[in-house]
Amino acid sequence: MKLVIIGGVAGGATAAARARRLDEKAQIVIFERGEYVSFANCGLPYYVGQVIKERAELLVSTPETFKGKYNIDVRVQTDVLAIDRQAKRVRVRDLQTGQSFDEPYDKLILSPGAEPLRPPLPGVDLPGVFSLRSIPDSDRIKAVVDAGQAKTAVVIGGGFIGLEMADNLVERGLKVTLVEALDQLMPPLDREMAALAHQNARAKGVDLRLSTKITGFAQAQGGGLTVDTEGGGQITCDMAILSVGVRPENALAKAAGLELGPRGHILVNNALQTNDPDIYAVGDAVQIWDYVTGLPVAIALAGPANRQGRIAADNAMGRLSVYRGSLGTAVVKLFGQTIASTGPSQKFLAQNNVAHLVSYSHSANHATYYPGAETMLVKLIFAPSSGRVLGGQIVGGEGVDKRIDVLATAIRAGMSVFDLEELDLAYAPPFGSARDPINVAGMVAANIMRGDVKAVLPPAVAAMDPERDVLIDLRFKEELDEAATIPGSLHIPLPMLRAALPGLDKSKRYILYCAIGLRGYLGYRIMSQSGFEAVNLGGGYGLYTPWMS
């Protein structure tokens, strides 16, 4: 049995190690085009940021450790030129010697990854314009920063890697302009959740330019670069990082006649097998499917790549193993915030006509009486028929990563919002609350499911009928002194609401709101049981402001 693996990072490296554990006698070869095998690609922005101090830390494994632990033959700087499916061999070139040779295989696993897009813009190849995929890429960026040659940077692209890079450049003291063609950062999130990150980025001094397209680069007079934007804008900077997405490395697969998806990803079945039964494919280059809806997706994340590598190796070595799809669970630390999502976004569901409801809740990450509590906003997306949780997004500080993982587990288990209400999560003052943010999120959603509250969202305020709708701000006066209110609101602090009812007109519809949505809900319960038509503004003023931004 001879297993050949193309690509030695994440999925490929995992597949090789797994294959060896399953078969001590197999011959296993990894061909990796780059200089390094199984390196810490997710750590590159943090190496540039000097959070990771030693370059050696990035080298998780070397060909020598692979040989020693796993008896695997790793050949770096070796490019696979072609797959001969008929003869079951690959044509390979040693990039150091320039020599080419054939390597036969019984089973082949493709883990080629994805390459950063470099749009063919004028000046894109100028020396100050960088991409970030490999260790040498990060060496180049870091050298410029270390030399003190860059005071300002433009990061182009608001995906996770671009953002981590921007965050680390800010940490290094650079003034960063962040340019994104869409109207939001982090496309996996819905816009109103990303809006919290927009507010925070701006508050931290980042020049954030959304809905802004780059048209080219030029050398600036007196050194540095100018970045041109659509409509004639120009940003001057010392360096630019291009991080506008990736495209699957599919050239080999395509030339070999393997089936590709509409966006060029390699197609696989749930054994991660391509249309050639002896060839498997994993990682950023493959099209898989969303765990919740079964719809096709491509997810460039290390976790799924690793799991896919393991499963492909199982199948290649003759052990049946099934990949069940991905939730695309992701988290990013960004300018002091933590931003995370799992499962399909609302916009993905809407685009694909999947029925869904949403709810929002603000909670502290731990007991508010214990110092250092930080508020997070939790968005739940759930099925109207059953309350099954479909997706979740959370923005806040400490503890966001915990709650997204609980949601990812719940979604994977097919749990409903009613299950979230009852989850028995760990509470001690430094870690949580007797009602965890996930319990609260479940309750808010379950209230909607059970009809215990009628909730509206911020656009309903803009769409108000002035003849019929009345806004009531239920917050205390002290709170209003610190925050704005929605113009035209009556102000009735919740404890005064019952007493105020006799003075209110029962022919109106009342839109109730508070800071986070809890008192709005309580107000709804009071008014709806007292013969008034009322709705609660979900997420309260704390969602309204970013939403409308």
Next chain:
Amino acid sequence: MKLVIIGGVAGGATAAARARRLDEKAQIVIFERGEYVSFANCGLPYYVGQVIKERAELLVSTPETFKGKYNIDVRVQTDVLAIDRQAKRVRVRDLQTGQSFDEPYDKLILSPGAEPLRPPLPGVDLPGVFSLRSIPDSDRIKAVVDAGQAKTAVVIGGGFIGLEMADNLVERGLKVTLVEALDQLMPPLDREMAALAHQNARAKGVDLRLSTKITGFAQAQGGGLTVDTEGGGQITCDMAILSVGVRPENALAKAAGLELGPRGHILVNNALQTNDPDIYAVGDAVQIWDYVTGLPVAIALAGPANRQGRIAADNAMGRLSVYRGSLGTAVVKLFGQTIASTGPSQKFLAQNNVAHLVSYSHSANHATYYPGAETMLVKLIFAPSSGRVLGGQIVGGEGVDKRIDVLATAIRAGMSVFDLEELDLAYAPPFGSARDPINVAGMVAANIMRGDVKAVLPPAVAAMDPERDVLIDLRFKEELDEAATIPGSLHIPLPMLRAALPGLDKSKRYILYCAIGLRGYLGYRIMSQSGFEAVNLGGGYGLYTPWMS
């Protein structure tokens, strides 16, 4: 409809608020014997420790806020003397005026809590001997510490509250002796997991005395106390905190003829209804059941009390709602460690003859190349037939609380260890790894389930047959220079193992170990596929040392 609630902390307060949301017109009264309603009882040790600076922070709600928000009549310092089930009224005494009166009810919810045990030992009522349940209790302890009158303290009892108290006293600069009658701290954990906490407590300067019974207290000559221990020992200290467990406050229920369990807890059905259909009971005073096994348990934790309060209110107000049992999920911060558990312990399952398997895995909380990674030890307990996860225990630092919540969610969902392997958890270098500790724990357990490894535990080393069994330490020489090895081991670093096989005797059984169990597993795969009988020492040397301590 008139709802009377006895006890205004945690479950009682939650029940009242929930009842109001369900019925705006109901009359709702809370009788609370103490001075405060709905106070932060879990915060008391941190108030003593000055982590929580302001006493006012402990007062989550007041009778006034309950009145304003919920139109609930809260009467503090009011003792309920008797329940007249026939007449459906309670006899009440106002502790401030001394006057008694009757209060009728349609539905009654009991949330009396549990009181700290004060064993009738000589000297237990001396001024320096404290309990910790109420705000006044913590005021008394804090006054002594604040006045600088105490340099040394003895904390008696290794339950969560005693430990949090000990931790906070150490933070305040006291030299603490921790005395526990059992051979381990934290009875919900299994001993080998608690052993990691024992090692840490001792390393942090705590004088830990396990298997030590207190026999009495006396005034020491020249001030302070002496604490006498069985066998004639004596510990001198400035103050002693008794935290040896709680007993349910069942006097009212008992006198009213409500059914009690064998340890005195109020018995309820899954609507949290007592044997009187108009009386519900919640919180520390009730006997509920373990979610996994259905066996009866009593759990004194705030989270379950809150959820029970909500469900009891639902049922009392006529909305069917079912309590499904508790996992007893708990977490504690202790001398810089985080210690957590969920679901039944191994010893609980063994006592009740429930079949189970266990696995252990050590993992870093986040990418090891990102600074500050800390190792945690994860114990999984799972069903031999299906791999269903039954329980989990984790000891480590940052990120332990996250993983216990993921396990609690998985257990609640009925997931198996195979599901844990595949969980799609959030990864970015500051938060996790491409293989999260929970994925790893699932893999280690699944390897056992699938027969991919034969694992033994530390007692197998003590029980070795010297004629047949050979220990092999697979660690690198550099590791052995820093740590001890198990005496009598061969030393063959894993990368040398394949080459060493021809020199090994195939008639022996090899017990393989490394630092954490991963290389032992790799070694097992190599040897078992090469015709050797081998087993892996589960959890490696990192479990062996605390286990044998």
